Amino acid sequence: MGIYLDYAATTPVKPNVVEAMMDIYQNHYGNPSSIHNIGRDARKYLDDARRTVAEKLGAQPNEVIFTSGATESNNTAIKGLAYANRHKGNHLITTKIEHHSVLHVFEQLEKEGFKVTYLDVNEEGLVGLEQLESALTEDTILVSIMFVNNEVGTVQPMFDIDHLLQDKDIYFHVDAVQAIGHLPVDFHELDIDTMSLTAHKFGGPKGVGTLLVKNATDIQFSQLGGEQEVKRRAGTENIPQIVGLSEALKTATDELDDNNLHLMNLKNQFLVALQDRAIPFELNGSMIETTGHIVNLYFPFIDVETLLTLLDLANIYVSSGSACTAGSTDPSHVISAMYDKERAFHSIRFSFNEMTTEREIKQVVAELHKIYHKFKKEEV
Ligand SMILES: Cc1ncc(COP(=O)(O)O)c(C=O)c1O
Numbered sequence: 001m002g003i004y005l006d007y008a009a010t011t012p013v014k015p016n017v018v019e020a021m022m023d024i025y026q027n028h029y030g031n032p033s034s035i036h037n038i039g040r041d042a043r044k045y046l047d048d049a050r051r052t053v054a055e056k057l058g059a060q061p062n063e064v065i066f067t068s069g070a071t072e073s074n075n076t077a078i079k080g081l082a083y084a085n086r087h088k089g090n091h092l093i094t095t096k097i098e099h100h101s102v103l104h105v106f107e108q109l110e111k112e113g114f115k116v117t118y119l120d121v122n123e124e125g126l127v128g129l130e131q132l133e134s135a136l137t138e139d140t141i142l143v144s145i146m147f148v149n150n151e152v153g154t155v156q157p158m159f160d161i162d163h164l165l166q167d168k169d170i171y172f173h174v175d176a177v178q179a180i181g182h183l184p185v186d187f188h189e190l191d192i193d194t195m196s197l198t199a200h201k202f203g204g205p206k207g208v209g210t211l212l213v214k215n216a217t218d219i220q221f222s223q224l225g226g227e228q229e230v231k232r233r234a235g236t237e238n239i240p241q242i243v244g245l246s247e248a249l250k251t252a253t254d255e256l257d258d259n260n261l262h263l264m265n266l267k268n269q270f271l272v273a274l275q276d277r278a279i280p281f282e283l284n285g286s287m288i289e290t291t292g293h294i295v296n297l298y299f300p301f302i303d304v305e306t307l308l309t310l311l312d313l314a315n316i317y318v319s320s321g322s323a324c325t326a327g328s329t330d331p332s333h334v335i336s337a338m339y340d341k342e343r344a345f346h347s348i349r350f351s352f353n354e355m356t357t358e359r360e361i362k363q364v365v366a367e368l369h370k371i372y373h374k375f376k377k378e379e380v
Contacts, residue, residue: 002315153294181252204248263292
């Protein structure tokens with residue numbers, strides 16, 4: 001099978017999650033909006049999943065909207081908040097290192113007449129609080145900042161950002177996709193207005209996510225039809241997927257501490273082993289404000305496409321950044337914002353999960369060592 005180190009792109013579905021989903025497919029197939037017994041039976045599973053998600057994320061059940069994934073959640077939140085609050089102002093703030101499901105929405109809103117500030121980040125991928133403060137204007141209605149960056153793993157100072165926005169009439173949206181299962185996430189404690197997540201990053205199925213919307217948030221929903229999700233997202237709920245999400249979230253949050261310890265250890269071992277083998281590299285990101293599951297490295301001796309191909313031939317599966325842009329030859333916008341385009345052409349992302357072993361890490365380092373020596377010789 002080879003060595004899969006691309007868990008930030010997606011994760012395999014956990015066996016307990018598959019089991020819970022199969023039970024719904026086979027035994028609880030009703031439409032939760034049907035009022036007969038079979039419908040009510042399905043509704044129970046939907047309600048239970050909603051309660052679990054709320055409980056695990058520090059939200060109220062009526063603040064949980066099930067979606068088709070984080071792309072939809074980000075689109076719904078950003079457009080919905082911007083359109084509903086346009087009468088108060090037309091200025092929006094985000095960062096240069098967001099996922100494209102955020103960035104492309106802001107680019108679209110700019111075309112529609114909104115003014116958007118894209119905040120810079122430093123070499124660790126951190127947003128400057130002073131820069132954020134000075135970007136705020138009387139017209140600012142929305143700030144959207146991701147919790148954990150999907151390419152470098154940098155964790156933004158959520159509490160400080162929140163503190164800065166406190167007592168201001170400005171909505172705060174957070175793409176928390178890469179934080180789930182890696183950091184404790186409490187929606188109310190963080191005082192976020194809308195938050196996105198997606199099941200396939202923490203052992204759940206693809207095509208299902210959540211948008212949390214704090215009660216009393218002024219937001220416009222655009223998917224019209226039936227009255228599902230309290231008229232906020234029309235369409236028959238995909239209960240097997242939703243139950244899969246809730247089961248995966250339970251496991252991911254319950255095992256968070258043990259997994260974190262394992263991942264941080266792996267990350268350290270990986271970096272130490274590279275140093276021991278004298279392979280030239282630099283870490284893209286922060287050693288402190290980071291999760292354990294993502295390690296993005298700059299290898300000056302080789303370009304990213306060659307390295308990815310050679311690792312693929314050795315059955316080691318990693319990526320140059322977001323899977324959504326994997327087919328593109330453009331350099332990573334995240335590494336370009338943190339450093340420059342040149343560095344982006346030489347940087348790749350390794351991402352781990354709890355199944356990653358020390359042995360796999362050693363094998364990857366041995367392969368990188370081989371590749372380095374081959375290229376070193378060719379350079380001479
Ligand atoms: C930070 C971040 N936001 C959003 C998404 C999009 O999620 P989905 O695949 O559920 O649309 C991803 C997935 O790559 C991501 O890593």
